[in-house]
Amino acid sequence: xxxxxxxxxxxxxxxLMAIFVITLLILGAYFTNIQEYRLGNNSLLQTRAMSSADYxxxxxxxxWDKSWNTFKNGTTFVRAYTPGDGGIDTVRITKLNNLSFLVxxxxxxxxxxxxxxxxxxxxxxxxxxxxxxxxxxxxxxxxLTIGGSTALSGKDSxxxxxxxxxxxxxxxxxxVPKASNxxxxxxxxxxxxxxxxPLLDTTKVASDTNSYFNYGSLxxxxxxxMADKQVTGTQTNVGPSTSAGACRTADNKNWxxxxxxxxxxxxxxYFPIVYSPGDLSINGNVGQGILLVNGNLSIQGNxxxxxxxxxxxxxxxxxxxxxxxxxxxxxxxxDSTATSSMTGNSAIQYSSCANAQALLRTALPTxxxxxxxxxxx
Numbered sequence: 314x315x316x317x318x319x320x321x322x323x324x325x326x327x328x329l330m331a332i333f334v335i336t337l338l339i340l341g342a343y344f345t346n347i348q349e350y351r352l353g354n355n356s357l358l359q360t361r362a363m364s365s366a367d368y369x370x371x372x373x374x375x376x377w378d379k380s381w382n383t384f385k386n387g388t389t390f391v392r393a394y395t396p397g398d399g400g401i402d403t404v405r406i407t408k409l410n411n412l413s414f415l416v417x418x419x420x421x422x423x424x425x426x427x428x429x430x431x432x433x434x435x436x437x438x439x440x441x442x443x444x445x446x447x448x449x450x451x452x453x454x455x456x457l458t459i460g461g462s463t464a465l466s467g468k469d470s471x472x473x474x475x476x477x478x479x480x481x482x483x484x485x486x487x488x489v490p491k492a493s494n495x496x497x498x499x500x501x502x503x504x505x506x507x508x509x510x511p512l513l514d515t516t517k518v519a520s521d522t523n524s525y526f527n528y529g530s531l532x533x534x535x536x537x538x539m540a541d542k543q544v545t546g547t548q549t550n551v552g553p554s555t556s557a558g559a560c561r562t563a564d565n566k567n568w569x570x571x572x573x574x575x576x577x578x579x580x581x582x583y584f585p586i587v588y589s590p591g592d593l594s595i596n597g598n599v600g601q602g603i604l605l606v607n608g609n610l611s612i613q614g615n616x617x618x619x620x621x622x623x624x625x626x627x628x629x630x631x632x633x634x635x636x637x638x639x640x641x642x643x644x645x646x647x648d649s650t651a652t653s654s655m656t657g658n659s660a661i662q663y664s665s666c667a668n669a670q671a672l673l674r675t676a677l678p679t680x681x682x683x684x685x686x687x688x689x690x
Contacts, residue, residue: 355430358422358423358429358430359422359430359432361398361399361400361420361422361423361430362400362420362421362422362423362430362431362432363420363432363434363688364396364398364400364420365394365396365398365400365401365402365420365421365422365432366402366418366419366420366432366433366434367418367420367434368394368396368400368402368418368420369392369394369402369403369404369418369419369420370404370416370418370434370436370686372392372394372404373392373404373406373416373418374416374436374438374678374680377677377678379584379674379675379676379677380582380674381406381408381414382440382673382674382676383582383673383674384408385408386408386409386410386411387407387408387409388407388408389405389406389407389408390405390406391403391404391405391406392404392406396420398422399422399423400420400421400422401420401421401422402418402419402420402421403418403419403421404416404417404418404419405417405418405419411673412439412440412442412676413437413438413439413440414437414438414439414440414678415435415436415437415438416435416436416437416438417433417434417435417436417689418433418434418435418436419431419432419433420432420433432688432690433688433689433690434686434687434688434689435686435687435689436680436685436686437680437681437684437685437686438678438679438680438681438685439678439679439680439681440673440676440677440678440679441530441531441676441677441678441679442529442672442673442676443528443529443531443536443603443672443675443676444528444529444530444531444672445528445621445623445640445642445668445672446524447484447621447640447642447663447665447668448484448485448488448514448518449467449484449485449486449487449488449509449514449640449663450465450466450467450484450485450486450487450509450640450641450661450662450663451465451486451487451488451628451640451641451642451643451653451661452487452488452489452518452519452524452640452641452642452643453487453488453489453494453519453627453628453642453643453644453645453653454489454490454519454520454521454522454525454643454644454645454646454649455489455494455627455643455645455649455650455651455652455653456489456494456495456496456645456650456651456652456653457487457489457494457495457496457643457652457653457654458495458496458497458498458652458653458654458655459487459496459497459498459499459501459506459507459654459655460497460498460499460501460654460655460656461499461500461501461655461656461657461658461659462499462500462501462506462657462658463499463501463506463630463655463656463657463658463659463660464506464508464658464659464660464661464662465486465487465506465507465508465509465655465660465661466486466507466508466509466660466661466662466663467483467484467485467486467487467508467509467510467663468480468483468508468509468662468663469481469482469483469484469663469664469665469666470638470662470663470664470666471664471666472571472573472619472638472664472666472667473573474572474573474574475573475666475667475670477666477669477670478666480665480666481665482510483508483509483510483663484509484510484663485509485510485511485512485513485514486504486507486508486509486511486512486513487507487509487512487513487514488513488514488515488516488518488519489513489514489515489519490515490516490517490519490520491515492513492515494515495513499656509663522644522646524642525623525625525642525644525646526644533605533623536586536588536603536605536623537588537605537607539586539675539677540585540586540587540588540605541562541585541586541587541602541675542565542568542585542586542587542588543587543588543589543590544565544587544588544589544593545589545590545591545592545593546591546592546593546594547594547595547596548566548593548594548595548596549595549596549597550566550596550597550598551566551567551568551595551597551598551599551600551616552566552567552568552570552597552598552599552600553567553568553569553570553578553579553580553583553599554566554567554580555579555580558579559579560579560580560582560583562583562585567580567583567585568585568587568599568600568601568602568618569581569583569584569585569600569601569602570583570599570601571599571600571601571617571618571619571638571667572599582674583601583602584601584602584603584620584670584671584674584675585602585603585675586602586603586605586675587600587602587603587604587605588605588606588607589604589605589606589607589608589610590607590608591607591608592606592608592609592610592611592626593606593608593609593610593611594610594611594612594613595610595611595612595613595616596612596613596614596615596616597614597615597616598615598616598617599616599617599618600616600617600618600619601618601619601620601667601671602620602671602674602675603620603621603622603623603671603672603675604618604620604621604622604623605623605624606622606623606624606625606626607625608624608625608626608647609624609626609627609628609629609647609651610622610624610626610627610628610629610643611628611629611631612628612629612630612631612632612635612637612659613631613632614631614632614633614634614635614657615632615633615634615635616634616635616636617634617635617636617637617638618636618637618638618639619637619638619639619664619667619670619671620638620639620667620668620670620671621639621640621641621642621668621671621672622637622639622640622641622642623642623644624641624642624643624644625644625646625647626643626644626645626646626647626648626651627643627645627647627648627651627652627653627654628641628643628653628654629653629654629655630654630655630656630657630659630661631654631656631657631659632657632659633657633658633659634658635657635658635659635660636659636660636661636662637660637661637662638662638664638667639662639663639664639667639668639671640661640663640664640668641661
């Protein structure tokens with residue numbers, strides 16, 4: 314007889330080995346999924362952080378505050394924005410020189426050390442300031458008549474109370490294409506009411522439309538597009554207005570405050586570009602900035618404006634108390650036979666200070682053409 318014996322098999326070992334291998338596979342898959350989730354979440358947070366940084370750049374560029382233009386070189390100021398997706402953006406704006414700014418935007422997304430992301434990018438902006446070649450207190454391509462007790466001066470002057478460099482060299486009192494385009498009368502005998510070097514200049518520049526409508530890299534249409542206000546018809550009682558301790562820039566009759574007081578007025582730093590699509594008539598009181606008129610301009614009395622005045626038609630100053638500190642360019646392209654005139658006791662005073670301040674304070678930024686944007690980390 315054969316005696317049955319217990320035989321040791323390998324089934325249990327195989328089963329245990331299989332369970333071990335399957336466990337390793339499950340753990341590996343779980344670890345891989347966790348890593349992919351973390352990588353994906355980190356990539357999403359990084360993208361959101363960079364999106365927040367770009368958002369800050371876009372907001373600063375598209376809603377540029379023109380009061381920043383006059384900050385001292387080296388000044389750094391901070392603005393914070395919330396894109397709306399839970400991110401936070403901090404923008405540091407540093408003025409490098411008179412026309413250049415460095416905008417560093419830092420975007421953050423998520424929270425904590427392991428579940429947050431931070432990205433930073435820099436943008437270089439340069440103020441696209443209009444360049445107007447002003448050669449006289451008034452220049453026109455048409456006829457110009459001076460009468461009454463008016464005053465016309467090409468001697469550089471600094472408006473009362475303004476902080477500006479010393480006055481520069483004088484310019485011509487008036488520029489017309491030909492001597493026959495100019496006439497005078499009233500108390501202005503022998504051009505005694507005109508000052509400048511020379512008193513009257515005749516040059517073909519006065520007939521060149523580029524002198525009136527091209528401003529460096531900008532043109533008339535660009536300036537119109539940059540306008541802060543649009544007015545037409547008759548404007549009376551133009552002057553600064555305030556509300557709740559702030560300058561009311563939304564008021565269409567608020568063209569800034571050229572008067573300088575102590576303490577400073579709330580609208581002294583407001584220099585708008587005012588555009589009229591047609592003829593414009595003004596009767597009082599004060600304004601500053603750049604005035605563009607796509608028609609004829611008539612100033613009828615007691616109005617003071619500091620800055621350049623550019624008109625496609627003619628300019629007529631009548632009555633008393635009219636005073637323009639800056640310069641007047643009358644292209645006279647609407648009716649070449651029309652005449653610009655000054656009567657009463659009006660005055661046009663050339664001021665490089667008023668012109669420069671108005672041009673600087675109305676400039677908008679443009680991105681540097683090369684290396685204007687860089688990711689910092």
